[in-house]
Amino acid sequence: MILPESSRLKPFLLQRRDQLAKAKARRSLGQIQGKVGEMPMTRGFQGALAAAFRATGKPGIICELKGGSPFEPALKTMVPYKALAEDFEAVGAAALSVAVERQAFRGSYSDLATVRGAVDLTILAQDIIYDVYQILEARLAGADAVVLSAALLGPDLPAYRERAVSIALDVMVQVHTPADVEAALAAGADFICVTNRNIHTFELVPGTCEALIPLIPPEKAFVVAEGGLGTAEDRERLATAGAKALLMGTSLMLDEDPAGVLEKVLGIETVG
DSSP: OOOOTTOTTHHHHHHHHHHHHHHHHHSOHHHHHHHHTTSOOOOOHHHHHHHHHHHHSSOEEEEEEOSBOTTOTTOBOOOOHHHHHHHHHHHTOSEEEEEOOHHHHOOOHHHHHHHHHHOSSOEEEEOOOOSHHHHHHHHHHTOSEEEEEHHHHGGGHHHHHHHHHHTTOEEEEEEOSHHHHHHHHHTTOSEEEEESBOTTTOOBOTTHHHHHGGGSOTTTOEEEEESSOOSHHHHHHHHHHTOSEEEEOHHHHTSSOHHHHHHHHHTOOOOO
């Protein structure tokens, strides 16, 4: 794990480490591996996004459900996970992302399980992953995919990706710099998320997606864009850049009507 001393992510990772220590005390790595072996097959997160893109010719939207964010202090909300997931599915979300980290994102694996039981959409577990145990936790909770940060995992990225793939999870590798893109491709990533957000400074850098997406050969990886996105204009602009899906979270969760925001992004006109 690569973590600069000045990283604003550090206190959140320390909290996550404490949570993980308690989880391991309750259920060992061996025990959780045994349980994972009994899980039903995953549903193909990347495949669902690819199908949505083929059907419309436009990037599908991954809607993220979370009660908070270290990047947006104003986001502190109680999330009606079941009802909101159902609303997103009804409007036309291509897939869902559910925060499972409690301190920073105010989420949990039980929230993911609730969503899994409510909708047929594929689900990404959104976590700050730095331990293989977290990958197994996500699989056990019913996730279809996980996100791994190239900047955070550094040389461990290939091994973590291989471990996730070995238990049938799709792996979305998150990148923010040209070096991250190189590392993701070198690790064999065929599913890459370009983010406008620097995970260490929390700075939102508009234009990062447009700058980095052309560095990813379209025949090698399916590309998702994220970071400060939330409008139909964002969707059109990033489609032109080469994105085949967009992940939107904070812009949805800050609004009183998240499903209404999704309708606008997708260009759905409501009557009345």
